[in-house]
Amino acid sequence: MTKFPQDHPLFLLPLLDGVHLRVFFVQKTLGQVLLPYIKNRKETYGSDVTLGLHEPTVLDGARKKLVVEFSSPNACDFQGKHLRSAIHGAFISKLYETMGWDVTRINYLGDWGKSMALLAVGWEKFGNEEAFEADPAGHLINVYHRIHELFLPEMAKAKKARDQANKKTREDGDEHGEEQAKIESEGLFAERNAFFKKLEEGDEEALALVKRFRDVNIANYTKLYSRLGIDFDEYSGESQISQKTMTEVEQLLKDKGVSEESEGAWIVGMKKHGARAGTAMIRYRTGASTYLLRDLAAVLERSRKFKFDKMIFVVANDQNVHFSQLIKILLALDMQDLAGKLEHVHFSNVSKTADRMGIGHQPLNVLDQCEEAMLNSLKAEEGKATLLGSSEDVAKVMGISALLTQELSARRSNDHAFDIDAMTSFKPETGPGLQYWYARLCSILKANPAREELSREEYESLAGEKPANLLRLLAQYPEVTHTTYKSMESAVITTYLVNLIEQLQECLGEEEEVEELRVTPVQATLYEATRIVFENAFRLLGIKPVAKVEQDRADTPVAE
Template sequence: MATLTLTDLEVLLKGLGLNVPIPAFEAADVLSKPLDIGRSYFANILHSLVDGDAKKAYSSILLPGDVFNGDLAVVLPKLKPGSKPGELGPDLLTRFPECQLFNFPFADGVQLRIMFNSRALPRLLFPYIQERKATYGCDPSLGLQNIASPEAGRKKLVIDFSSPNIASEFQGKHLRSTIIGSFISNLHESMGWDVSKINYLGDWGMHIGLLGAGWEKYGSEEQFEADPAGHLLEIYHKINEEFIPAHLESKKIRDAGGDTAEFESKGIFAERNAFCKRLEEGEEKAKSFWRRAREVNIGNYTKLYARLNVNFDEYSGESQVSPATMAEVEEILKSKQICESNEEGLLIDLNKYKGPNEKPLGVAIIRNRIGNTTYLLRELAAVLERHRKYKFDKMIYVVASDLHTTHFPRVFKILKLMGMEDLEAKLQWVSFSESSQMSKQLGEGHMLGDILSQYQTAMEESLKENPDKSALLGDTEKEALEAIGTTALLAQELAARRASHHPFDINQMTSFIGGTGPDLQYWYAKLCSILDPYHATLDLSDEDYATVDGEDQSNLLRYLIQYPDITHTAYNTLESAGIMTYLSSVTAQLSECLGEEETTPTSAEVVLYEITRRVLENGMKVLGITPATK
């Protein structure tokens, strides 16, 4: 727990020559975000110079983003609407008072920019970050049910991510879901939420029926014993090759306006549907195969997820949804006359319920023509069961936008139609583009283990080409090599915004260019190596502090003070790219401070490097990256 209280902080600021108490603004959180200390003093000065609302003065201040363009900036038209920036800016400059926290501001178009004083920065940030350690950048108050009454407990988040189909290969969309979902989980935990992570496996339905039909044609107990997951994947590919032509023919009939029922009652369609029906009816032979396939995949994935630094609180799946809950959903839909029956099955024509500003959601099928439950029905029932089990305040689905453009909007719409608006309001779909070149780079039919192993191999080659990095990172140890390879994969995915169509370049990912995972690990390991013989102490003299008031050190501190703002922004947007970009900026500035020749650090430099190491570690852990040291 952080021990630097508001009283301690004001004593510290008074020692820097600032007036206390800290100017009070409702939006400021000076105990979690040190940049808010600067915002508060800056806003107070602006308010004293411009007649108007103090709250407006605070809200007109923004973060320039690039420390070389200032630490804080005020948008002049927002500060004083109707004013002429060309007149207001010079007027404020002539009347701006001296403040020990800042250098003198400077005008830049419609903005007035200001930088922290290089003398004040280390004296403020050293104790601030050192006291908070692992909690720097966190804000547990965001996860409280009631900030005024912490005893009321924490908010509950259920997050559903990864969700591969147990019949087929681990696709790019499952990989992205795993990495993004883990990040969102870590971020919410750091902000005080009680988080439960669910892997909702695709372990029921038509693809399982296809796999079951394939097992009865091509299954080998001997091959299954030797390589269970691999043999099941091989079977799925064989049977799917048979199914694709039949599927295309069925689509051709449907597109021509024909009835596909007769065609799908024969051949591979009939075999698949028959196995599904046997499962639905609880036939022991079919269920015995399904249990084996499910257990094999869960056991396999549990080990492989650990290599990605990911764990789940619950392995659920379509199969685990209670028939009684599905019947309950159907009963509500029927009693409210929301659904209807025809030759296609039991369905809801959502176009009838389209709002004025809503996109059409088409026809949603609840049960298909042979009476089997659909993914949609199982999803609706799963929502009810999870809410009853976890009593969540929010549930997030981390699922690709490719084939689910209408699925979640349909789920949300149907819940509203069922009279469950309060429950629907707690659900959030965090979508992402699955577009990447993973298949092109790694080949088709890949399992998660294959992907990770190829990264480990590529990382080994990269380290051979960079012996200086290799020595620091301890590449001779398999665990270290695996950790850095995993970092390369995670960093590439986390550096991209969710909606981006980013490349999947294994060679670039495993290089040591700026912004990559290996480069991030290298700088973290370098700091650990530098700090190893020393102990950081805050008992520093003015002479000690003078060794870190240079331009490069000040710029590094300007980055470090931003970290809590970076994590708060990520919390609001659920985007990891900002944190990755930020960490890359920190390491780039750190390289400027360290230079090319190694020297003995001063006492103040030891503290500077220690708080930098702390910020890098905190950021890496939120992203799901385990810092690797020799």
Template sequence: MIELIKNKLKLEIEEKLHAKFSEKISIVVEKPKNPKLGDISIPVFSVVKTVRRPLPEVVDIVVELVKASKYQKYFSEVKKVSGFVNIVLNRIEFGKAVINEFSNSEDFGRNDIGVGKTIVIDYSSPNIAKPFSVGHLRSTVIGHSLGNIFEKLNYKVVRINHLGDFGTQFGKIIYAYLNYGDIEKVNKNPIDELVKLYVKFHKLAKEDSSIEEKAREIFKELEQKNPKYVKLWEHFREVSLKQYMKVYDMLNVKFDSYDGEAFYNDKMDKIVKELHDKDLLKKDQGAMIVDLGDEFPPALIQKRDGSTLYITRDLAALFYRKNTYDFDEVLYVVGNEQKLHFAQLKEVVKKMGYDYYKDIHHINFGLVMQNGKKMSTREGKIIKLIDVLNEASKLSLEYINEKNPQLENKEEIAKKVGISAIIFNDLKNYRANDIEFNLKDMVNFVGQTGPYLQYTSVRISSILHDNQIDEDSIDYNYYTNDYSYELIKTIDEYEEVLLKAKADYSPSVLAKYLLTLASYFNSYYSQEKVMVEDLIERNSKLYLISIVRYILDDGMRLLGMQIIKKM
């Protein structure tokens, strides 16, 4: 509502100023930093500059224009403060407008910006035969949440888990397995054992680099379907995926496709041929490259031995997705360290003459660091996500035993709180920032955390209970005190927040907003008694807090968190 008022007011005033001074003037209509100054603010310095009139005169003109606005029924006061014109809203009229908007909406916050558009999101994408680490959590929860947010905005979303189930790493693992592996150990504890082999390989390669060459040979034969290697590969893939599914179940994450890199194995010749036909391919030091000029290093398409590389597979995947889903945008939720790769990918697509290179977006995120350095599987330093999730659930159960020992289904709720805490902790900060791994922070349940949001929703549920709410007997006067008014204003921002989260491809925008909403509610809660004698007052208050709960729950759902009624 306020966004609408601001936008229209801006146009209205710009138009009238234009008529008056016959000069094009652009003004800013914003939210003042300090709410005491008002609800809407218009700095007039830019107007002074273009029309070259004294500031007080311009301020007066703008004040008159605001007062004459179509929206003046929403204004209770128009003040001039130095170079600003500040507007105070009429709390009753504004409250009524916001509440009505909620009442008339099927799904509050929804926006039709995405109608008819398809968006493909590539996320999670763990590497087979490697543990699902805290590093993969980021891609998984960011991608999942973005998918939910896009769906809320009426996009059609295709969720793809592009499994890292191919590549030279398999040459390495198979080499190590054949020389040092033990079938029983592998079957007993698949991923752990395969990681050991992978780490061992890298240790050995440091002393004897010739085994790198052997691994490459094995991979090449795997690509050419050597049955012995294919069989091993299938086995490794199967046992790994089984373990990943456990984690996805815990996180409540689902995908439309699990086609990984191997799926594109037979789709790459076509790419190489097309690049060749378009005269983009160049032989260089025995390998085939696409020269990308001065701006980027060349893209390596084919190795000296003829086997393919990451970017070749990504190209094949991209074209497959374009043909299959006809997307309007494709998002790759992949870490910062692959920035160059995606820049090169876009550049190659551009050179191939496809205009939709513009629709490729690398949704980069910060690395999970340990002691200020990137975590690396090669060095065997890895923290398994499942351990962290279990730890958080355990701690959450301890909390419940301390705070609310009589609670039913304690274990189940503890899991929902613990896992949601981990998810929220990951999403609350802007995705591209690096984060230092810190279990203590991740399982902290006090302050700006997942449990804080859940707790706030639970408090509301506890009041709402099974009270009936009559939407027709609302007295808007109960929404005018400061505590209520902050809630009304924040409720009003929900849709805008979702659009911002979408525009930035960052769930943190939503996460921060939910914290603000919850915080305003908790202040309200400490000040206002809801279950009062007066039925109109009680009803009005119940309705207001039910809206707050609706947004909290909807927002948490979009972030991929669990909604609970008691804790």
């Protein structure tokens, strides 16, 4: 303690507090150092590109490569977990880009396998060209759910047979799974498996039908992602994995003794590879490939194509066993380096969003409902609508920000709530609340522009308790982004923004008229720095500031 400078211009003497050593800023100096620093760095404040460099000291050197797989809906069944994956995956992608990584975003569609084969069977029974032409995505969703409803009883019978077979021992003399195999050789099981066999054998008619379904799904999902402000670099899918790579993986599994044949199927006994129990299926007794085999091949193909340093799967908890098996099998194949680059960022798949999606899980319905509720909320809040605007364009942006903020404010392990009234209110922790305070800052700065040069005495006027607390909070933003980078928890950012609003309220007062509020030049500089931090956090969260939307509208010339 005696070695610490007694009159340091930025820090007071450290204070020993139990096991902690607390260091405090000199209030009179902090603003003079911090505010120009934030203003000079603008959108890079809070980022640290050295984290994404192979050589952190070489700023123009090669960047690390990250592949993020997210959203990845199945066939025509877009569920709440796929929406949650889309939002969190986009956030994680932007977070890594902010930290200097070269990021590739992949949407890996479930466009192969049993679900797609079942859709094809449903098309043969319920498909209607006229209805398809009128509403391609809607008709396919309807077809899928009709055939799925018919298939449920057969699935239940097969599951009951499997459970009963698992209770029996081989000493009983019973053929293991005989009843299950019989059930799965008849009815819709047989029709589905027959179509899947055609696919894997390269039947041109079957492949053309699946491609038709795939193209419709991509077009429909692209509309959803566009409204959410989410872009993908590649729409991949199970159908895009080459048979050659799958054959290569299967041969490796056999050569290294990892897989074994069991009753016509090829499996991996996971217990001998570090799992507590369980069997991983590589190829079904019907000869069809499994999702696990296709995923193993997909990882191999991506490692060769992208030469990534890391790959993140943003997928719900219900796939925890799958990704655990995937990584353990790669380790068993002596692919430790590749396995070490994979990470499953999981989240709760318990979701109330499905109730809002309506029949067939049409995700665009959710966005429509958010925008409609936001328009009603703006009409009810006339004062805030005056500041934000109440046009349909504003309601659309506000509705999306409401949905994003509700999702990104929850820890990934928490269940996915969906309260449309709460999310479209103007409480500080909501998207509209964040938008309102950002817009209020912009209005204040428009009426009171920040000045380039300020004297030391002007900076020292920020030493009061309220502005000093706001300064300390602004200084914490880089630490907040680093913490978020380590945890990949978006709630760290949203919690920080709520704290920022609370401190801003202390400085501005909650209900003052923006038009009548006058601030000093140094206060304007403080609020300009706050606006920059807000905007940087918004960018990470994927939120488009409404204040900028309205400014863009005002700056757009009207055609005569």
